[in-house]
Amino acid sequence: MRIGVFQFSPKWGDIGYNLAAISDTIFYYKGVELWVLPELCTTGYVFESKKDLEPLAEVFPSGKTSEAMEEVTRTSGTTVIMGVLEKLGENYFNSAAVFSKGFFMGIYRKIHLFNEEKHLFTPGFESPPVFRVKDVKIGVMICFDWIFPEVARTLALSGAMIIAHPANLVLPYCQDAMITRSIENRVFTVTANRVGTEQIGSKPPVTFTGKSQIVSPTGERLGVLSENEENVLIVDIDPSEALDKNITKLNNLFEDRNPDVYKL
Amino acid sequence: MRIGVFQFSPKWGDIGYNLAAISDTIFYYKGVELWVLPELCTTGYVFESKKDLEPLAEVFPSGKTSEAMEEVTRTSGTTVIMGVLEKLGENYFNSAAVFSKGFFMGIYRKIHLFNEEKHLFTPGFESPPVFRVKDVKIGVMICFDWIFPEVARTLALSGAMIIAHPANLVLPYCQDAMITRSIENRVFTVTANRVGTEQIGSKPPVTFTGKSQIVSPTGERLGVLSENEENVLIVDIDPSEALDKNITKLNNLFEDRNPDVYKL
Numbered sequence: 001m002r003i004g005v006f007q008f009s010p011k012w013g014d015i016g017y018n019l020a021a022i023s024d025t026i027f028y029y030k031g032v033e034l035w036v037l038p039e040l041c042t043t044g045y046v047f048e049s050k051k052d053l054e055p056l057a058e059v060f061p062s063g064k065t066s067e068a069m070e071e072v073t074r075t076s077g078t079t080v081i082m083g084v085l086e087k088l089g090e091n092y093f094n095s096a097a098v099f100s101k102g103f104f105m106g107i108y109r110k111i112h113l114f115n116e117e118k119h120l121f122t123p124g125f126e127s128p129p130v131f132r133v134k135d136v137k138i139g140v141m142i143c144f145d146w147i148f149p150e151v152a153r154t155l156a157l158s159g160a161m162i163i164a165h166p167a168n169l170v171l172p173y174c175q176d177a178m179i180t181r182s183i184e185n186r187v188f189t190v191t192a193n194r195v196g197t198e199q200i201g202s203k204p205p206v207t208f209t210g211k212s213q214i215v216s217p218t219g220e221r222l223g224v225l226s227e228n229e230e231n232v233l234i235v236d237i238d239p240s241e242a243l244d245k246n247i248t249k250l251n252n253l254f255e256d257r258n259p260d261v262y263k264l
Numbered sequence: 265m266r267i268g269v270f271q272f273s274p275k276w277g278d279i280g281y282n283l284a285a286i287s288d289t290i291f292y293y294k295g296v297e298l299w300v301l302p303e304l305c306t307t308g309y310v311f312e313s314k315k316d317l318e319p320l321a322e323v324f325p326s327g328k329t330s331e332a333m334e335e336v337t338r339t340s341g342t343t344v345i346m347g348v349l350e351k352l353g354e355n356y357f358n359s360a361a362v363f364s365k366g367f368f369m370g371i372y373r374k375i376h377l378f379n380e381e382k383h384l385f386t387p388g389f390e391s392p393p394v395f396r397v398k399d400v401k402i403g404v405m406i407c408f409d410w411i412f413p414e415v416a417r418t419l420a421l422s423g424a425m426i427i428a429h430p431a432n433l434v435l436p437y438c439q440d441a442m443i444t445r446s447i448e449n450r451v452f453t454v455t456a457n458r459v460g461t462e463q464i465g466s467k468p469p470v471t472f473t474g475k476s477q478i479v480s481p482t483g484e485r486l487g488v489l490s491e492n493e494e495n496v497l498i499v500d501i502d503p504s505e506a507l508d509k510n511i512t513k514l515n516n517l518f519e520d521r522n523p524d525v526y527k528l
Binding site: 248 | 375376378379380382387388389391392412414415421422435437443448512513514515517520523525527
């Protein structure tokens with residue numbers, strides 16, 4: 001399976017512009033079967049208040065993002081997992097939408113909101129989901145979810161072979177920690193981070209840390225981008241490697257668990 | 265609190281020799297309040313069969329290790345967490361005994377046995393424990409437990425500020441992963457690994473990877489030893505730093521957990 005990550009700096013508040021950049025990239029790099037894009041990649045990340053979300057938030061699967069991505073994935077035959085700004089009822093969510101070959105497959109609403117996101121978004125209230133593309137099960141989590149080992153664990157125990165991880169990282173820890181997430185769950189992890197700095201209204205500037213990466217189930221970094229450049233990372237993987245949970249002949253990381261003695 | 269790690273190469277099968285080396289070290293480095301020693305540090309690690317365990321296994325708190333360590337900790341006023349070969353009923357356990365200021369405080373029996381340990385030992389059947397030394401809560405896990413995030417999580421949620429981690433590591437992953445364990449739980453982790461190679465009977469040689477380390481709750485390596493030398497690592501820490509679970513003003517890593525949506 002050919003995986004692509006598009007690390008870029010979305011144009012703040014301009015969904016049309018960002019969708020065009022995403023579409024151009026997907027059409028240019030033919031043959032990618034799964035694209036993972038950054039968190040909130042259609043809108044930008046920094047908002048002064050909920051008021052600023054309203055003109056940019058979309059109901060899924062309707063609105064211009066759904067329309068564009070259904071068309072792009074239908075025409076190119078690919079699957080895309082991308083961070084979006086979702087409106088559901090009266091609430092806003094920091095979500096990741098999944099589109100595959102012309103269809104909206106579903107959405108994940110970020111469970112663990114980072115810092116001032118708590119002033120803007122409602123936390124996700126459902127377990128992180130696993131989607132199936134052919135025989136490959138793909139789990140989704142967003143950015144700060146990484147620091148809670150329960151999220152990647154939940155996805156892996158639910159069968160995820162690949163964890164798609166849209167992100168807008170600002171702390172320095174995550175990329176190395178995702179190697180641990182891959183090793184402890186024996187899954188591929190695909191972190192699509194953004195780059196650039198946003199300075200919006202009276203808010204202090206926020207700089208994102210790039211270094212998008214793809215990590216194998218044995219913790220090998222199969223590819224990594226720079227900390228500040230827009231770029232594409234493409235790696236061919238064999239997702240079935242994630243089905244082997246044996247780290248030694250006698251140690252299966254899932255069968256060896258003993259939930260009776262964990263206090264979680 | 266002054267923490268000491270004694271990274272060494274135990275003499276296989278010679279409990280008396282190893283206890284003397286441990287005692288000498290503890291008496292030489294005065295003022296250390298908590299010592300963490302490697303896994304199975306009184307006996308060595310490689311055994312051909314259960315038959316070889318019998319002459320070396322001890323019932324706790326009796327036997328020469330308990331006697332010696334009660335005396336050493338009483339005289340020096342320190343606390344020691346050390347890997348031992350335990351016999352309990354008809355079963356052998358890969359355990360970590362805790363001695364403090366003249367007293368046996370308790371024992372942890374390794375839950376997740378690595379590779380051929382499964383042919384020798386019975387897996388621990390109790391939750392990993394947290395001991396209290398003055399106001400400092402210290403959790404214990406052993407070696408391969410590191411790869412199961414549930415273990416460090418259980419200890420941290422049980423109040424551990426420091427995780428003492430006796431180890432006989434042979435895989436290359438653990439030391440970096442322990443940084444993730446510290447960050448995700450905001451605790452100090454103290455990994456006491458051994459060095460050297462053991463070649464016992466018909467078994468293939470096993471080389472241990474050293475690099476014992478102490479990591480802060482923010483993931484900083486406060487000290488690390490080499491991969492092959494016997495040495496002592498001493499670091500002064502403020503254990504109360506582990507009480508602050510806030511990674512941002514708005515993010516408390518424990519309060520932000522949402523066990524309702526985890527499937528563990």
